[in-house]
Amino acid sequence: MSDTPRFPPLMAGVAAIGENDPFETACAMAVRGCEGGTVVHKVQADRLRAAIIFAPEVATEKAIAMLPLCGVGFQNAVGALAPPEVAVHLDWSGGIRVNGAHCGRLRVAAADAVTDQVPDWLVVGLEVPILQTECDPGTNPDVTALYEEGCAEVDPAHLLESWARHCLVWINRWSDEGNAPVHAAWSGLLQGIGETVTRAGICGTFLGADERFGMLIRNGETTHLVPMSNLLGESE
Template sequence: MIRTPVFPPLMKGLAAGPANPFAIACDQARRGVDAGLIAWSCSDDRLRAALVLAPEEPLEQAMAGLVACAVGFQNAFGALAPSETALHLDWAGGLRVNGAHCGALHAAAATRDPAAVPDWLVVALDLTLRLPDEFEPGETPDWTAIDQEGCGLIDPIDLLEAWSRHSLRWLHLLEDPEGRATLARDWVGLVWDLGRPVTLPLRGTRHEGTFLGVDENFGMLLKTGAETRLIPLTALLEEV
């Protein structure tokens, strides 16, 4: 039986059962629920959770919440996983364990206007705990699960609780300019493919080029030929 997670005082949980926590959190946010709600769901093969935020700054800056939760997950996973396990973060939200995809973070907001202060922002986590039985180890080299990477003994509820704590710490640090700079330094050290050629599919369009770095709002600087373009984090927002 899966135990009920215990979250920090500023957060409260909502068990989603087999439903999609991302959709539930967005629905609750539209209804005006307080920030700090975490809708969650855990099965044998998948851990999903979604955190409701209430930004007080324009969306372009508020999207740093996605980065805070991504680094928070890396911190949580790093504290529970074997020391030799490497976890990296794709700019677009993907999670990589020992180089292979193992899940992702997603985001949705009340608006897509970068200059508007959104009524709410939801950051969701989706982590693969175990691959389906029909897949043999090594059959999908670019897709993995944490049990395939020597992390099968991690209690997913422990991981969820740790994610909430570490994310809350980073979200609080975002309120301070120095904290934002610290987040940027930690995040850049974890980003996958920085300085390398990348292919980025977004809303039906494939963006290709060299991932040079990010701007002050964590937007991707992508160089294609002689042109360098900025792809803002708001481009990652999903309709839920």
């Protein structure tokens, strides 16, 4: 495992201290007025945790695109470092699947949940297990870690660096082209389409996502929209 992660221009790394959670640390730093592009991280042999602080220039309902964008960035990062047979997919709410099993998550928080106003800050956090330490591999086949899925040679620090680089590429593309390219890439990774889901008290068939990444749920003859900004209240 390499010592100090290196980040691309416009990003700066800050190691979380002690047992502090990088996501919570990033939110606290953002409240105090930290620069956008700061990556708070904690790289361990068994787990990678990190969070990127954003300083949005658009309303929360548009800035929430950073969650699926960072998911695509993670898939790209794993694709660049892991064997080609390792498949990464994404849950609408931020969950990460590797070869079909749960393997960490992304989550999001913002200064407030007023979706039609520009938030002072927005944070996207990443947490992914490198090794399973709470139970023997295979005990729960629906939960996995990167090591068990053929990523034994993937250095966690290199994965963090790769995630940051790929996220920056997608941020630049999103700034130039809007949601469309992110939506196309993310939709191709989206897990659970066609399955029964319950969100915001609505139960029905998950049809996919609208152009702003909102969940479309078909219930009887009605299609309901659950905005992705609803996830801001589910960041714990």
